[in-house]
Amino acid sequence: xxxxxxxxxxxxxxxxxxxxxxxxxxxxxxxxxxxxxxxxxxxxxxxxxxxxxxxxxxxxxxxxxxxxxxxxxxxxxxxxxxxxxxxxxxxxxxxxxxxxxxxxxxxxxxxxxxxxxxxxxxxxxxxxxxxxxxxxxxxxxxxxxxxxxxxxxxxxxxxxxxxxxxxxxxxxxxxxxxxxxxxxxxxxxxxxxxxxxxxxxxxxxxxxxxxxxxxxxxxxxxxxxxxxxxxxxxxxxxxxxxxxxxxxxxxxxxxxxxxxxxxxxxxxxxxxxxxxxxxxxxxxxxxxxxxxxxxxxxxxxxxxxxxxxxxxxxxxxxxxxxxxxxxxxxxxxxxxxxxxxxxxxxxxxxxxxxxxxxxxxxxxxxxxxxxxxxxxxxxxxxxxxxxxxxxxxxxxxxxxxxxxxxxxxxxxxxxxxxxxxxxxxxxxxxxxxxxxxxxxxxxxxxxxxxxxxxxxxxxxxxxxxxxxxxxxxxxxxxxxxxxxxxxxxxxxxxxxxxxxxxxxxxxxxxxxxxxxxxxxxxxxxxxxxxxxxxxxxxxxxxxxxxxxxxxxxxxxxxxxxxxxxxxxxx
Numbered sequence: 001x002x003x004x005x006x007x008x009x010x011x012x013x014x015x016x017x018x019x020x021x022x023x024x025x026x027x028x029x030x031x032x033x034x035x036x037x038x039x040x041x042x043x044x045x046x047x048x049x050x051x052x053x054x055x056x057x058x059x060x061x062x063x064x065x066x067x068x069x070x071x072x073x074x075x076x077x078x079x080x081x082x083x084x085x086x087x088x089x090x091x092x093x094x095x096x097x098x099x100x101x102x103x104x105x106x107x108x109x110x111x112x113x114x115x116x117x118x119x120x121x122x123x124x125x126x127x128x129x130x131x132x133x134x135x136x137x138x139x140x141x142x143x144x145x146x147x148x149x150x151x152x153x154x155x156x157x158x159x160x161x162x163x164x165x166x167x168x169x170x171x172x173x174x175x176x177x178x179x180x181x182x183x184x185x186x187x188x189x190x191x192x193x194x195x196x197x198x199x200x201x202x203x204x205x206x207x208x209x210x211x212x213x214x215x216x217x218x219x220x221x222x223x224x225x226x227x228x229x230x231x232x233x234x235x236x237x238x239x240x241x242x243x244x245x246x247x248x249x250x251x252x253x254x255x256x257x258x259x260x261x262x263x264x265x266x267x268x269x270x271x272x273x274x275x276x277x278x279x280x281x282x283x284x285x286x287x288x289x290x291x292x293x294x295x296x297x298x299x300x301x302x303x304x305x306x307x308x309x310x311x312x313x314x315x316x317x318x319x320x321x322x323x324x325x326x327x328x329x330x331x332x333x334x335x336x337x338x339x340x341x342x343x344x345x346x347x348x349x350x351x352x353x354x355x356x357x358x359x360x361x362x363x364x365x366x367x368x369x370x371x372x373x374x375x376x377x378x379x380x381x382x383x384x385x386x387x388x389x390x391x392x393x394x395x396x397x398x399x400x401x402x403x404x405x406x407x408x409x410x411x412x413x414x415x416x417x418x419x420x421x422x423x424x425x426x427x428x429x430x431x432x433x434x435x436x437x438x439x440x441x442x443x444x445x446x447x448x449x450x451x452x453x454x455x456x457x458x459x460x461x462x463x464x465x466x467x468x469x470x471x472x473x474x475x476x477x478x479x480x481x482x483x484x485x486x487x488x489x490x491x492x493x494x495x496x497x498x499x500x501x502x503x504x505x506x507x508x509x510x511x512x513x514x515x516x517x518x519x520x521x522x523x524x525x526x527x528x529x530x531x532x533x534x535x536x537x538x539x540x541x542x543x544x545x546x547x548x549x550x551x552x553x554x555x556x557x558x559x560x561x562x563x564x565x566x567x568x569x570x
Contacts, residue, residue, distance in 0.1 A: 007032045009088065014038040018049045022056040025064070033057070034088060037068040047076055054080045065092045200537040203548045204507070206519060207527040210464060210495035215451045216488070219444075221401060221437050223482040228443045230450050237401070237437045239482055240392045244381035246410075247429040248373040252422035254366030259329035262357030266293070269319045270301035271311035272346035277303055286324065286340035286349045291333055293324040293340070293351065301347070314348075326357055333357040365418050365426050373428035374412055382407065385434040398438030403475045404484050408433040435481055444468055444488065452492045461524075462497035464551055466490075496524025500549035509542040 008030030012021055021043065025033055043049055044066075057064045065083045066073065077084050078095035085092040221237035228235060266286060270278050280299045285292045299322045305312045313319065326333035334357045340349040386405070393400045410430035416422050448466050456463075467490035477485035503522075507515040512530050519528045532538065541547060 006030055007034065009034045009036060011036045012038060012041065012043075014041065016043060018043055018052055021053065025053070025056055025062065026060050028062065030062070032063045032065065034065045034067050034085075036088075037066060037070070037073070039070065041068065041070070041073065044073055045076065047079060050076050050080045050082065054082055195534075195536070197543075199534055200541045201533050201546050201548070202515075202537075202540045203531045203533075203550070204503070204515070204519065204540075205529040205531075205550045205552055206498065206503075206525055207552045208464075208496040208498065208524045209526060210493055211456065211461070213452045213455050213492045213494055215448050215467065215490050215492050217444075217447050217451050218476065218485065218487050219447055221404065221439055221484050221486050223437070228446065230446055233447060235439050235443045235447075237439050237482070237484075238393075238396065238398055239435055239437055240389050240400075241433060241435045242385050242388045242392075244385050244432050244434065245429065246377045246381050246432070247427055248377050249425045250369050250373040250428055252363050252365045252369055252416075252426050254364040254369065254419070254422075256362055256364040256419070256421075257328055257330035257332075257359055258362045258421070259331070259358035259360040260356055261326040261329045262293075262333035262335070262354040263323065263325050264293070264335075264352045264354040265321050266295070266324050266340065266349045266351045267319050267321050268299055268301060268342075269311070269314045269348045270304045270346070271313055271348055272304055273306060273311075275303055277301060278344075278347070280322070280344060280347060285327070285343045286351070287343075288335060288338055288340050288351075291335065292327040293333075293354070294327060296323040296325060304346075324351065324354075326354065329357060329360065331357050331359045362421050363423075365414060365416055365420055365422050367418050369426060370412065370414050370418060370428055373414075373426075374410065374430060377410070377428075377430055381432060382434075385432070389434060389436045393436075393438040396438070397440065399441040399444070401437045401439060401473055401484070401486060403473060403486070404437040404478075406435045406481055408435075437482070437484060441468060444471075447488070448490070448492060452494070456494045461494045463492055464495045465493040467492045495551070496522065498522060498525075498551055500551065501544070503549050504544040504547045507540050508544055508547060509540060511539045515540050 008028040010021075010024050010028060010033060012024075012035055016024075021035070025035070037044065044053070053064065063083070065085055066077055067085055067088060069086045074084060074095035075098045078097040081094055083092040084095055217233065219233040219235050221235050223237050223239050225234050225236045268280055272278055278301050280295060280301065282295050282297045284295045286294075299320050301320060302313070302318045305316055305318050333354055335351070335354045337353050338351055340351050342349050385407075389405075390400055410432040413429045415427045415429075445466050445468055448468065449463065452463065471488050471490035473486055473488050475484055476487045479485065503519060507518050510518065512532070515530050516528045519525060530540075532540075
């Protein structure tokens, strides 16, 4: 009589209820039953169903292994003591229960300890079959038990026997070893390529017979010019502009008497020696010392009456009265009757007693408060504005003529206005305009070449450094913001006409001695220095991108380019 199979595999359908699973478990012939769960096995996502399955296995004297990789089922299986494996070839183990150990049924814990012994957690489900061969009551479990839910052989066929002591290969270890060997080969090849292709570099330094030639040029940068005229030194220019806003808080310090203004009347007399009537407009000021009163309305005075050189207008009543109001409030304007000095020559005034002035001193915005705030903001936005101007110039492929920069006087607004009451901080805001001229660098290079062209032997020498990057460019005559006469001074380096790119193509791939001899063969070369890196490199790299050719220039004290000046409009 054939022995009962030790292991049996049951595939659970996603629609199976817990009662159906228990029936399949009880009818399974094996002592170790592997339940292969489908994805999203909702029936076992209940701790009650897990406990029922565990109890059914205990009653049927069977050991269950749940075959699943769903992380959500692991804590539930661990809480009731069920073994879990990711596949039929993996080692079964009891997952960790939830953190709350009080949820585990004490009876389940007891059953767990009773039934842990039959399953060795260090073995896979397949390996359990080999262990079972030593048990008198069980037979070997077939590992490839994946074709049918039931493992009972078909009638008339022979049951496959297993060989005792046969050890299943560890394919995980084999895959790991294969991966490590492939990785090592990739690293070895990559390291060789990196060391022989990427890292090698060569620096070739060439000394030649060179000459330093001073160059001094005067040119006209004008936005109205459209084409470069080398002979007349006319250079097309572009003006760039930015406006920068700034603001500063300040404390009002001005004082003002905001009391009632004194009022009264004045008798005006026309003593202008002509034959015309004269009108004194409203708002005309008449002063006594530092105190001023202004007329409330227009007054037309009759022609002055003179006797000889003496004005007789007042004597004969050629006068008119007009109401006046103090320029400011305050009791100081309460004056007795007196004469006043007129702001109109030839008009005399005698005032009545001035009354009604009261004093109420308040804080107002003074012009000095505004001036101090503006002084704090002066230059604060200059660096930012210059950077923005340079960015605009660079975006258009232009070189900035820094000395042509004009910084306008800021437009100032103050809130509250000067003379107005201020109960707290006042805000002083400014808008400053920055203008600069830019030209194409190639235009200036052409001017420099023309200037030094007659000073070198062009058959043997060429310009190695036009000196533009170290040139001093200043304004000699600012005709207008868009038309400026400029002066350029620099030092030009002339020497053997060597093309660094051509030299790179000549020496690439050559050994050090060949590289030196090839470069030395050029006319005007006096010395060649070759340096390779890293230390194992013995030849010039084949890639020209890895070769740096430097034509050494004579030591020349560089001209310092002028900084962007603080040129402000008057």
